[in-house]
Amino acid sequence: MRGDRLVSILLLLQTHGQMTAKELAERMEVSERTIYRDMDALSGTGIPVVAERGKNGGWSLLDDYQTDLTGLKESEIRAIFVSPSAHLLDDLGLTRTSEEARNKLIASLPSIYRENAKDVWNRIHIDTSSWRKQKENTASFEVIKETIWKEHKLRITYQRADGNTDDHTVSPLGLVAKGDLWYLIASKENGDIRNYRASRIQSAVPLGETFERPKNFNLAQYWNSSTKTFIKKLPSYEVKVEVTPTTLSRLTFSGRFARVLEIGERRNMEWIPVTLSFDTEEEAKGYLLGFADQVKVIEPKELHQKILEMAEATVGFYRQEKQGIY
Numbered sequence: 354m355r356g357d358r359l360v361s362i363l364l365l366l367q368t369h370g371q372m373t374a375k376e377l378a379e380r381m382e383v384s385e386r387t388i389y390r391d392m393d394a395l396s397g398t399g400i401p402v403v404a405e406r407g408k409n410g411g412w413s414l415l416d417d418y419q420t421d422l423t424g425l426k427e428s429e430i431r432a433i434f435v436s437p438s439a440h441l442l443d444d445l446g447l448t449r450t451s452e453e454a455r456n457k458l459i460a461s462l463p464s465i466y467r468e469n470a471k472d473v474w475n476r477i478h479i480d481t482s483s484w485r486k487q488k489e490n491t492a493s494f495e496v497i498k499e500t501i502w503k504e505h506k507l508r509i510t511y512q513r514a515d516g517n518t519d520d521h522t523v524s525p526l527g528l529v530a531k532g533d534l535w536y537l538i539a540s541k542e543n544g545d546i547r548n549y550r551a552s553r554i555q556s557a558v559p560l561g562e563t564f565e566r567p568k569n570f571n572l573a574q575y576w577n578s579s580t581k582t583f584i585k586k587l588p589s590y591e592v593k594v595e596v597t598p599t600t601l602s603r604l605t606f607s608g609r610f611a612r613v614l615e616i617g618e619r620r621n622m623e624w625i626p627v628t629l630s631f632d633t634e635e636e637a638k639g640y641l642l643g644f645a646d647q648v649k650v651i652e653p654k655e656l657h658q659k660i661l662e663m664a665e666a667t668v669g670f671y672r673q674e675k676q677g678i679y
Contacts, residue, residue, distance in 0.1 A: 358381055358383070358391060359391055359394060359395055361380075361381065362377060362381065362388075362391055362392075362395065363395065363400065363414075365377065365380060366402070366412060366413060366414050367414060370413060371405070371410075371411040371412065371413040372411050372412055372413075373410070373411040373412070374388045374389060374392075374411070374412065376411070377412065392404070392412060400414070401414060401415035401416070402414060402415070403415050430469070430470050430473075431469075431470075431473050433455075433458065433470075434455060434458075434459075434470045434471075434473040434474065435473060435479065436473075436474055436478045436479055437451060437479060438479050438480065438481040438482075439480065440480070440481070440482050440533065441481060441530050441533075444491070444535065445498065445528075446498075458470075459471060481530070481532060481533055482533045483533055491535060491551045491552055491554075492555075492556075493509070493551075493554045493555075493556060493557035494535070494551060496557045496558075496559060497525060497528070497537055497551065497554070497557055498528070499559070500525050500557075500559050501525045501526070501527060501528065503559075503563075504524075504563050504565075504566065505525075505559050505560060505561060505562065505563055505564070506522060506523065506524050506525075506559075506560045506562045506563070506564050507522070507523050507524075507525055507539070507557050507558065507559060507560065508520065508521075508522050508557070508558045508560055509523060509549070509554050509556065509557045509558075510554070510555045510556045510557075511549055511553055511554055511555070512553040512554075512555055513553075518555065521541060522541075522542055522560070523537075523539035523540065523541055523547075523549075524539055524540045524564040524566075525537060525538075526538045526539055526546065526566060526567075526570060526572065527572040528551070529548075529572070529576050531580075534550065534551075534552070535551035535552070536548045536550055536551060537549040537550075537551055537554065538572060538575065538576070540564075540567065544567075546567075546570075546575065548579060587632060588632050588633060589630050589631075589632070590630065590631045590632065590633055590634050590636070590637055591614070591628065591629070591630050591631075592629045592630075592631065592637050592641070592650065592652065592653070592656060593626065593627075593629075593650075593651040593652040594626075594627050594628075594629060594641065594648050594649060594650055594651060595620075595624040595625065595626050595627070595648070595649045595651060596624065596625050596627050596644075596647060596648050596649075597623060597624065597625075597647045597648075598619070598623075598625060599647070600648060601616070601625055601627070604627065604629070611629050611630070611631055611636075611637075611640055612629065612630040612631075613627060613628075613629060614628040614629065614630050615627070615628040616628075624649065626651070634656070634659075637656065638659055638660055638663055641656075641660055642660050642663055642664060642667075
């Protein structure tokens with residue numbers, strides 16, 4: 354792209370002081386005529402490029418001109434200025450700081466890129482929050498953030514998935530946002546590293562005692578490894594079904610979570626074979642029953658009978674309710 358080439362020319366002149374059009378053309382793999390046009394473009398943006406004629410002449414920057422921000426391609430500048438998740442920045446108390454930092458970066462850019470960088474904010478916006486889910490209570494979040502930066506141990510009361518609570522003394526290593534959920538990554542007193550869902554931390558008390566972070570600990574690498582292990586341990590209940598064409602697009606947008614593993618070729622005008630995966634049989638029954646006669650269970654055979662029994666029980670229940678009302 355031409356913008357990248359202009360910045361490259363600018364950096365070459367800063368590094369070498371003076372270069373001929375031929376030397377620049379060879380470096381950029383373009384013609385000398387293109388280099389002359391590029392010099393006009395640089396000059397038009399206010400960058401003081403000057404040409405010295407003669408045997409030892411060439412192009413240079415006036416008075417040792419230096420850019421404030423160097424070495425960035427146009428695509429790299431776009432990557433820097435893509436809007437981060439606003440609500441995650443807000444959780445961290447960094448919304449205003451992020452805006453100020455980006456404004457300072459814009460001010461330091463060469464003028465040829467300044468407007469393009471600003472325009473990125475109007476073209477790409479990232480929102481990782483869900484549509485209807487309420488914000489989780491993270492009462493201890495501020496305490497957790499502070500102890501992470503200060504490397505102070507924490508005494509936490511943590512609510513497990515079954516509703517029971519445990520007390521732990523931990524060394525907080527970092528925070529990870531997964532979707533719109535926050536997780537505290539911390540090492541226990543025996544050195545084991547664990548993940549704690551921030552909204553389940555009912556209380557967090559800093560102990561004022563410092564700790565030493567594990568050598569070579571990398572938060573991103575740990576999280577990637579942890580999530581892979583978690584996914585492998587998830588229970589799986591696989592079901593083969595046939596669905597109507599109008600139902601196919603709704604499979605992953607219903608209330609319960611189902612993973613579509615495979616979609617086969619339509620065998621006739623009415624049914625499409627699909628392989629689904631659930632965590633448990635109970636989830637599969639409730640999910641598939643909700644589609645009524647739009648989904649037909651093929652395997653496992655026993656699931657077919659169990660869904661039929663659920664349907665009959667549902668019909669019987671509402672018949673009794675109707676008789677009781679009227």
